[in-house]
Amino acid sequence: MNQAIVVGLDGSAQSEAAARWAAREARRSGRALRMVHVVDEDSVAPGPPGAPGARLPEAVAGIRDRIAAALPDLEITCERITGSPSYALAAAGERAGLLVLGSRGLGGVAGVLVGSVGLRTAGHARCPVVLVPDGADGTVGEVVLGVQGDRPCDAPLAFAFEQAARRGTVLWAVEAWTPPAGPYATEAPLEPPAIKESLAADRLVHLQDALSRWREKFPEVRTRAEVVGRGAAEAVLSASGSASLVVLGRRAPRHPMSPPRLGAVAHAVLHHAACPVAVVPHD
Structure with a gap:
């Protein structure tokens, strides 16, 4: 068992x-x-x-x-x-x-x-x-996964997909992305807004690719991927309004006696989210 x-x-x-x-x-x-x-x-x-x-x-x-x-x-x-x-x-x-x-x-x-x-x-x-938090009533809503970095980690992805599968609900992957500051060197005479849109589209393709392997393992889970141009904590909290669970990753400590470390995004989400928040360690 x-x-x-x-x-x-x-x-x-x-x-x-x-x-x-x-x-x-x-x-x-x-x-x-x-x-x-x-x-x-x-x-x-x-x-x-x-x-x-x-x-x-x-x-x-x-x-x-x-x-x-x-x-x-x-x-x-x-x-x-x-x-x-x-x-x-x-x-x-x-x-x-x-x-x-x-x-x-x-x-x-x-x-x-x-x-x-x-x-x-x-x-x-x-x-x-x-x-x-007190007041979490078990309502079934989306599972929101906050994604950070160029390589979304397997442990948070696996946990989020498993939770969405058990609940029979949508997995909503949210990546906060801040476009790099100009100037932009391109061969075509593109205006900065068009360049930023193109870069954001590339980030979304990258996020969809990260989800694809887990979609194969959990074909019953419907997914939604979004790249938003705002701070990571703000993006996750905005998405969590109708969520039943938020999932965040945290780099695992290298030593058992290492000092606790949550990170600024997890700390902010834990203090302000109205739904349960899962913090999942990863390498």
Whole structure:
């Protein structure tokens, strides 16, 4: 059987939204759901196994119970573990291949998991991390893939196509492109706007080529490709208005202890998108 999808819980509304998203994804993919509540090891008082300090907080247990009642056929486990939260969550997700977290914190202790820790986890985890805002209702819309660079990477493309296939929805690949500053050296007397249009058309052909191999693997997925002349974060956020999921790539850390790094585009999208955002590491 496939490994369980891991979702981090802290009892907040954001983590409950993440648990509901993860539960739907588990059911779509035929996987179990593993709920994890992480307690910072420095804050845990020593005590015998089974002592009250080892119990799940009431808010976390309540989320578990509501998900189990809504999806009685879904295999669910829920456990409390100790450790440095971002590294414990990343490790749990890496073993399973997918980690889901709430995307906004509440401030103070209750909001640490889904706020700063959530961002740090997405910045160094070696598996895809989906961050889900409170209010994400599971509506089926496009899967938006933000494409950057001359060589779109396989890991984000594969994840986006798989998600679109499971949802039976359109994959919308968006590439932000800024034309190079003039002057332009050409043999024909073209005006700069015409040159820019020609260069943009070339970028679109390049993007379509990058999608073509994945269209062959997922023939049921309808695709849309667009090259837009605006900033990358603005382009993705504009496309995400009706999306059910945004997928972004992130270069994987070279060393397990490398500092977390999301990049400016992912950071901006995570703070402003109204739908879940998947951050997918790649080489």
